[in-house]
Amino acid sequence: MKIIVGQGSCGIAAGANKVYDAIAEEIKDMNIDVELTTTGCIGMCYLEPIVDFIDDDGEKTVFVKVDAKMAKEIVNGIVQNNENSNEYLIDEIDIGILSKQKRVALKNCGVINPESIDEYIASGGYKALKKCLESMTPEDVIEEIKIAGLKGRGGAGFPTWFKWNAAKQSQGNVKYVVCNADEGDPGAFMDRSILEGDPHNLIEGMIINGYAIGASEGIVYVRAEYPLAIKRLNNAIEQARIRGYLGKNIFGLDKFDFDLRIKAGAGAFVCGEETALIESLQGERGMPRLKPPFPAQKGYWDKPTNINNVETFANVPWILANGGSAFSSMGAENSKGTKVFALTGKINKGGLVEVPMGIPLREVIFDIGGGIIDNKQFKAVQMGGPSGGCIPANLLDTSVDYESISRVGAIMGSGGMVVMDETTCMVDMARFFLDFTRKESCGKCIHCRIGTKRMLEILTRICEGEGQEGDIELLEDLGEKIKEGSLCGLGQSAPNPVLSTIRYFRDEYERHINDKKCPAKQCTNLLEYMILDDKCIGCGLCKRNCPVNAIAGERKEAHRINQEICIKCGKCYEACKFSAVTVD
């Protein structure tokens, strides 16, 4: 018998460590022979803490939303084989969500113990590396990646084989492999989950890359805000060294040396840009370099360097083990394989999913993500984070692949999907992302540094009811100029959330500017709270809740709000039990 507790970051945030401790205590108290172990994120973060029980016949039972008290009951229930723990059993619908996915990069996440190299090996781990070293040339490896059609999962979607080949072709004895684990998009946690849930998969992918391009050193650049990821990765590197999968003469074959180290980054979004990342690795301020030369020609310390994203590397062992054509048989015409997405925002079943490319967006959001919280109307989904764009409801049948997503004005990005409902103000949403990119601009380019500031000022005044005629056109004009005049992807894509919301929700901008109204009722300055005479019974609840005494009225008589005093906090709206307070 075995009990597995999900201890990814979101499981831990939901209380998984306490659950683990409670189970350990109960097992000890009851003196029973049950193996207790841990795993990473299975993706159903909305159900955390999750506990799996595997009986002696290998049959799995999944318990969800477990707390320390329930955990003890579950152990008791299991031992006594009674039914009292059934109320914590996973729903059939939630099991179905997993079956709709295709797991390649996440194949072991939420399944194996990320702290055990033995479990990784038992799941087929390090076989692909062995196969490469024993029976394939570096050219064969690159060819297999080419057949797979793997494109970089870090955002730009550049063909991986091409970059590998360029780094291989570059002259020099010293070359580097770098993994970009900077993951800075608000709402994204795909890479963190792989690092925490299956670090050996990333390590294996990086070693294979080292063999293919002729590099003997690898660096994982990971943000310091991911302490659990760093801990598990460090542990995995140590284990791989002990087994001889890292270090000199890997597999004892006297053929190839490769070692890995971690560099913790300070969490600047721009350091995810590959040339800024290299600067940061070298101890410089993280500012992008001019390209060309590309990192494949002149990268870390001016040596040929291949940089890939965590998920890109995590696909590599599967491709080498199963063949490039098995990978390319999944997905869409020009986007092969699968893609991991982090579903967040106003969605019922927020978490991590891996789906074949080409799946309609509607299926991801409604069939897998369970639709919108409180049955509200879906309004749009922001794809690609601050560099991406929004996709509105009438385009929900768009195929999730690089080409189709960029055709509708968004980008695939690294996989963040922020879902918005009717209560989201699109102008305010665009303002939020622009505020983010403005703060994260490294300041090198005037267009990016000053242009984003000016755009933010315009957006802020629109949201505050100070919008002027011509503001939309000014935003469009500035946006295009910032895109053209910026050196790196940060500035080149910063206006995207604004431009795409103007494209699909221009009427919302116009209502803010012309009518001084926020249709989603989010922009405080544009709201007007009023009390309806015919509904108000004069109970005085609103008056008592108003923090600034803006409400006047005698008992049992209709009350009134003094608009001069009202600070639009909404307390009266929430307090009134007779729907007498309206907001417009």
Ligand SMILES: Cc1cc2nc3c(=O)[nH]c(=O)nc-3n(C[C@H](O)[C@H](O)[C@H](O)COP(=O)(O)O)c2cc1C
């Ligand atoms: C502002 C900015 C931030 C970026 N952040 C990341 C990141 O966090 N992770 C990542 O893999 N790529 C990020 N990228 C893309 C990288 O520059 C690079 O294209 C990528 O790491 C290449 O790996 P891939 O080919 O496997 O996608 C970012 C790009 C820009 C412009």
Ligand code: SF4
């Ligand atoms: S576009 Fe912005 S973030 Fe990129 S180099 Fe220029 S100033 Fe820095």
Ligand code: SF4
């Ligand atoms: S919105 Fe707030 S400040 Fe205004 S009347 Fe209601 S409770 Fe008072």
Ligand code: FES
């Ligand atoms: S951490 Fe457990 S499902 Fe996400």
